Amino acid sequence: MKEHFEMVIHSAEHVSLLTKVLMMFSRRRVDVISVQSQHQPGGYQYRIVFRAGRDEASKILLQIKRAVDILEASLAHPVLAEMPLKTQRTSRIVHASVA
């Protein structure tokens, strides 16, 4: 059965590593629902909400953990992720007003 998970990743590097991580999801045909990336002291934090089976989620976690420059990664069942998509704050949409 597929469920929502949130993976929190601390990394030493940014753009290409995030791309690499997301490729691991797409290669396994796992639906990524949202991605957030932010700078933090000593590196970056990615928060990825996705939908997968438990076994698959833990296998992706192990695959991500072994990548160079991934410092730490963990998996949680977010309450947020169980909520309807429009109420989540896992992705940020910027509305620019055109004067």
Next chain:
Amino acid sequence: MRQDFFFEGNIMEKIAMNMNQREQLRRSNQPITGAEAIVRSLLCEGVETIFGYPGGNIMPTYDALYDFRDRLRHILVRHEQGAVHAAQGYARSSGKVGVVIATSGPGATNLLTGIADAYIDSTPLVCIAGQAGSKFLGTDAFQEVDIVNISLPITKWSVQVKDAESIPEVIARAFLVARSGRPGPVLVDIPKDVQFAKSTFYYEALEHSRGVKEKPAARPEQIKYAAKLLNSCSKPLVLIGQGVVLAAAEAELLRFIDKSGFPVAATLLGLSSFPVNHPQYVGMLGMHGNYGPNLLTNESDLILAVGMRFDDRVTGDLSRYAKRARIVHIDIDEAEIGKNVKCDAPVLADAKEALCMLTDLIEVRNFKEWNAKFKSCFVEEKKQVIEQQLYPKDRITMGMAIRVIGEETKGEAVLVTDVGQHQMVASRYYPFVKNRSMVTSGGLGTMGFGLPASLGAALGAPNRTTVLVVGDGGLQMKIQELGTIANEAIPVKIVLLNNNFLGMVRQWQELFFEKRYSFVEMENPDFGLISQGYGIPYTKVSEVEELAGAVKAMVEHNGPYFLEVVVEKEENVFPMVPAGCAVDEVRLK
């Protein structure tokens, strides 16, 4: 005495000189170009041989190489893919990191098949690619391609160097990443302006780096639990993979097997890490592996997997794989444990350390009846398959050719293969007695791997005989590397097993597609003329009685040699576990 003293003094002088040279190399307070920094970094890392092909955006580095040509041997291949396979062969036969250098655009994209092959087979490589100048990046400039992102899923680390000052640091880290933990390929992309830019230089080889996974230390509680399972089983089977070779754990494995009394089988890449003439060696696993280890996997009550990854070629139908067995899995890569097969006792560790600790805890046992079952399977396989393949009466088979090569080289050669029927036959029948003797493309199954890999393997093991066994399809995918072999006088013994077919595909079409031979027959060129064109001695044999003499002449020849062996046209490779079947459904015919 005086002479000894004098001799010793010379050595000390030489060592002092080398240390001086090394110190001079690793430091320059005067600014040097990024290109020179690349070459110096390689020398500081102890690199002696590199494989490459020049082009526009790597020209500054080739210019710097010219000044160091007496210290760094550059092998000019005929295609960049050949450079990567050659570096793979070099890494696999020597245990060192293979180094490749190429230009941007097509030069870099030509590396990709080899990089993917190295990634899946855990081969340590550092690939340096030139790149268009920084101001052209992202503009679709001439030979500008985003190789860093293209190579992301098939490299351990893929990085672009932004400035000349960071070259030594990035290259040192590239070598650390390539060889650390589970080895693999690294790509370093260096824009042309960075190669021209000047900076002071200081090189320091790295042992650790933040973000680079180190070898995990074996946990005593995991070892104890694994030993408990090992000591309570009655039908054990040890499956060894390339992890044994990468950890240099051959001696520890031998001690473990001798003490435990367990039968042992090897995966394709685990071959040569255990002597095939050992009484407890039961053969090769896999789709075209031996009968016994495939059949009896499903009868076994304990499987000890050492540095192997339960690849689908080994397991067959996973839902029917080793259901009676408890699985103990030793691997350095946590992601491999439990990935395909549920594991009862994980041991996250390097094979050498884990085997050493397990050997202390294992009881001395003897599995006479269980080992006898493997022997009777072997007798059956010998009767139905091996006799006909190794000792045919009226025509040369692939198996016969491998047997004769094995006898002539006493199982001590580095055997390189391409991919296909000949690969499976060579793997099963070559009598490996030395470690680091098998160089082949396992996970990716890359046709065209063999010829370039063999030249690299020969350079990586200069004191050993290197024999390439290749089919007519795979040879022609990279046949231009005959030019590299001839130019560099690399003493590879090339054995072409020619059946004028893409043999493995033909076999599958025969067995599973009602013999509808769809585009598998080859109209081949005159390989003698081609060989002559490159200046490589050549012999062709097609009769049984000619084979032994021709192989002997080839092995005794000092230099490269091309032996074409015309083999049975429609020979099938058995045993075989058909795709989608369970391992115990292995067929002998």
